[in-house]
Amino acid sequence: MARKFYLTTPIYYVNDVPHIGHAYTTVLADVIARFHRMLGKDVFLLTGTDEHGQSVERAAQAKGLKPMELANQVVERFRGLWRTLGISHNDFIRTTEERHRRGVERLYQKILAKGDIYKDAYKGWYCTSCESFYPENQIVDGRCPDQGHKVDWTEEESYFFRLSKYQEPLLKHFADHREFVFPESRRNEVVSFVQSGLKDLSISRSSLTWGIPLPGDPKHVFYVWFDALSNYITALGYGSDRKNYARYWPADMHLVGKDIIRFHAVYWPAFLLSADEPLPRRVVAHGWWLRDALKISKSRGGTVDPVPLIEAFGVDPVRYFLLREMVFGQDANYSDEAFIDRVNTDLANDLGNLTSRALKMIEDYCGGKVPKTDPRFRGDEPLKKAAQDAVAGFVKDFEELDFSSGLARVWGFVGLLNRFIVQNEPWKLAQDPGRRWALGSVLYTVAEGLRIVAVLVAPVMPQSASGLWKRLGLSGDVTTASLAHIHWGELKPGRPIARGESLFPRIDKAEYLKDARAGKEARTDAAEATTGAPAPGPDAPPAPEAAAPVGAAGTAEIAIDEFGRVDLRTARIVAAERVQGADKLLKLTVDIGTGTRTIVAGIAARYAPESLVGKTIVVVANLRPAKLRGVVSQGMLLAASDASGQPYILTTEEPVPPGWKVK
Numbered sequence: 001m002a003r004k005f006y007l008t009t010p011i012y013y014v015n016d017v018p019h020i021g022h023a024y025t026t027v028l029a030d031v032i033a034r035f036h037r038m039l040g041k042d043v044f045l046l047t048g049t050d051e052h053g054q055s056v057e058r059a060a061q062a063k064g065l066k067p068m069e070l071a072n073q074v075v076e077r078f079r080g081l082w083r084t085l086g087i088s089h090n091d092f093i094r095t096t097e098e099r100h101r102r103g104v105e106r107l108y109q110k111i112l113a114k115g116d117i118y119k120d121a122y123k124g125w126y127c128t129s130c131e132s133f134y135p136e137n138q139i140v141d142g143r144c145p146d147q148g149h150k151v152d153w154t155e156e157e158s159y160f161f162r163l164s165k166y167q168e169p170l171l172k173h174f175a176d177h178r179e180f181v182f183p184e185s186r187r188n189e190v191v192s193f194v195q196s197g198l199k200d201l202s203i204s205r206s207s208l209t210w211g212i213p214l215p216g217d218p219k220h221v222f223y224v225w226f227d228a229l230s231n232y233i234t235a236l237g238y239g240s241d242r243k244n245y246a247r248y249w250p251a252d253m254h255l256v257g258k259d260i261i262r263f264h265a266v267y268w269p270a271f272l273l274s275a276d277e278p279l280p281r282r283v284v285a286h287g288w289w290l291r292d293a294l295k296i297s298k299s300r301g302g303t304v305d306p307v308p309l310i311e312a313f314g315v316d317p318v319r320y321f322l323l324r325e326m327v328f329g330q331d332a333n334y335s336d337e338a339f340i341d342r343v344n345t346d347l348a349n350d351l352g353n354l355t356s357r358a359l360k361m362i363e364d365y366c367g368g369k370v371p372k373t374d375p376r377f378r379g380d381e382p383l384k385k386a387a388q389d390a391v392a393g394f395v396k397d398f399e400e401l402d403f404s405s406g407l408a409r410v411w412g413f414v415g416l417l418n419r420f421i422v423q424n425e426p427w428k429l430a431q432d433p434g435r436r437w438a439l440g441s442v443l444y445t446v447a448e449g450l451r452i453v454a455v456l457v458a459p460v461m462p463q464s465a466s467g468l469w470k471r472l473g474l475s476g477d478v479t480t481a482s483l484a485h486i487h488w489g490e491l492k493p494g495r496p497i498a499r500g501e502s503l504f505p506r507i508d509k510a511e512y513l514k515d516a517r518a519g520k521e522a523r524t525d526a527a528e529a530t531t532g533a534p535a536p537g538p539d540a541p542p543a544p545e546a547a548a549p550v551g552a553a554g555t556a557e558i559a560i561d562e563f564g565r566v567d568l569r570t571a572r573i574v575a576a577e578r579v580q581g582a583d584k585l586l587k588l589t590v591d592i593g594t595g596t597r598t599i600v601a602g603i604a605a606r607y608a609p610e611s612l613v614g615k616t617i618v619v620v621a622n623l624r625p626a627k628l629r630g631v632v633s634q635g636m637l638l639a640a641s642d643a644s645g646q647p648y649i650l651t652t653e654e655p656v657p658p659g660w661k662v663k
């Protein structure tokens with residue numbers, strides 16, 4: 001029987017619609033699932049939605065909806081996007097389903113029977129955005145340590161899980177199963193989190209009603225993470241479908257973003273240990289998609305909607321870009337420019353042109369049928385070897401989750417095929433009756449190389465792989481071909497090819513970027529004031545109303561907590577240069593204690609760049625980034641200005657290190 005492979009994505013909150021970060025995780029999971037199916041495994045891919053909890057309840061309130069109404073609306077957005085993106089999940093679970101409730105209750109009963117639950121009072125901070133409790137010493141300026149969201153003080157009766165009891169068993173598990181958390185950087189993070197001491201975990205809320213009631217005490221609902229994590233077993237029929245559960249559990253891989261590694265690699269295995277259930281084999285965390293150096297997220301804005309990209313360029317270019325551009329485990333920056341460059345270079349130029357050229361020559365010189373090779377032809381030997389290496393390297397890279405490198409290998413092979421055409425000049429062979437025997441061999445070699453490329457790219461770009469397959473005159477479904485048995489020479493001569501439209505049309509970059517740029521420049525040019533402060537974004541706080549009390553300098557008064565929202569920090573200037581084409585602007589590289597950043601400031605009229613290096617200044621560190629004359633400014637420096645607007649930068653009376661808070 002085929003080996004099983006059970007793979008999960010996080011289940012996404014329905015407090016907002018999906019963005020490119022969710023699309024990335026789900027596409028990645030789909031690619032891994034397709035890859036393992038093509039290796040002959042019995043794959044089960046699960047995704048779904050996390051519908052309970054405070055953040056969903058609040059989002060519904062804000063929209064004047066009941067939580068279930070919001071969930072019913074948003075779940076369709078997720079389902080629709082997965083359909084569009086060609087996600088091949090085997091099940092989609094919603095935590096508001098009955099089958100899920102039954103499984104959660106069952107898991108709780110087992111943990112209760114183990115003696116790992118007790119009732120107490122919870123007092124502490126709660127971050128609704130992360131749906132996470134934080135101890136006092138981790139709170140920074142009223143915000144959570146993980147993502148900087150605002151936290152609320154919470155005091156309520158709660159049931160606790162004896163997490164502390166599992167500190168040593170977890171550490172032993174990490175030591176015995178080094179592969180349990182991947183990549184290594186995340187493993188180290190998890191191990192040191194557990195080593196630093198585990199406190200018991202509150203697993204119920206009594207101040208909330210939007211959740212699954214606790215059996216035996218329905219004043220309480222389950223803490224949303226206890227509820228959510230259980231989805232990985234409830235979807236398999238935990239507590240009701242013994243056979244299916246036994247077939248797929250334990251999961252072979254929980255794929256998550258690095259933001260939720262602690263829940264998956266600490267809390268979840270602790271619940272399972274307590275319930276005497278097997279632990280998942282691996283928890284694998286990818287990095288973040290960033291825009292202008294900030295995490296793309298629902299709450300912070302700067303979000304990227306995959307739908308317009310798919311509508312403009314198609315599904316496969318988006319899938320390819322996501323897999324090729326992000327080195328697994330690291331963060332990656334999204335920009336329209338990077339997207340278009342990647343698609344134009346790799347897809348339109350390299351693979352698309354190769355396909356059109358090869359098929360056109362087969363049409364023109366070989367009557368539109370796959371030609372025969374001549375045994376006298378030896379020029380294909382290096383390519384046969386390169387194809388073998390590309391297949392082996394690709395499979396190894398994908399098994400090791402190095403998708404970007406696996407794809408780079410395939411494109412290395414595509415490059416060889418392009419060079420092979422240039423070197424062999426089939427158009428000349430076609431004119432030379434004495435060398436015509438070699439023509440078929442050259443074109444066969446390229447077509448066979450393309451057949452292998454179609455199989456390799458099928459997990460990532462299933463539609464395009466099928467398109468290429470059909471153009472080569474092949475029957476059957478390339479997405480179910482075996483990656484374990486790719487042999488050179490399986491393309492049968494004599495079959496008619498079908499050239500068709502180009503596989504990947506080129507994107508007109510200038511045209512696409514024109515409108516977006518026009519909008520952005522109009523906003524930022526207006527903001528080139530003394531300090532180079534970006535213009536307020538659409539969701540910036542409103543300007544004070546005229547009736548507000550007036551402060552000393554004639555402006556409206558603000559409360560101390562409004563001032564507290566501005567993160568002022570000392571910073572050291574490490575480099576400075578002029579911004580081309582902008583007389584007033586300097587581009588500064590500043591050290592803000594946790595790393596360096598670029599800040600664009602309108603101080604060039606009074607300061608020579610070289611006079612600034614080494615100075616300690618004060619910057620607004622949490623200002624939304626903005627582009628000024630093509631440079632992204634990640635903050636703003638403080639300066640006083642005289643009546644004519646001349647800037648006088650603020651510095652400290654005594655030398656202080658970068659990163660100190662200014663208040």
Ligand code: ME8
Nearest residue numbers: 010011012013021022025050228229257288289296
């Ligand atoms: O955390 N880059 O749901 P969620 C990459 N319901 N991936 C990103 C991303 C970004 N900028 N933003 C989001 C939850 N993601 C819980 C999960 S699981 C039992 C419960 C992806 O809607 C990434 O996979 O906030 C991240 O872990 C997940 O979306 C968080 O989705």
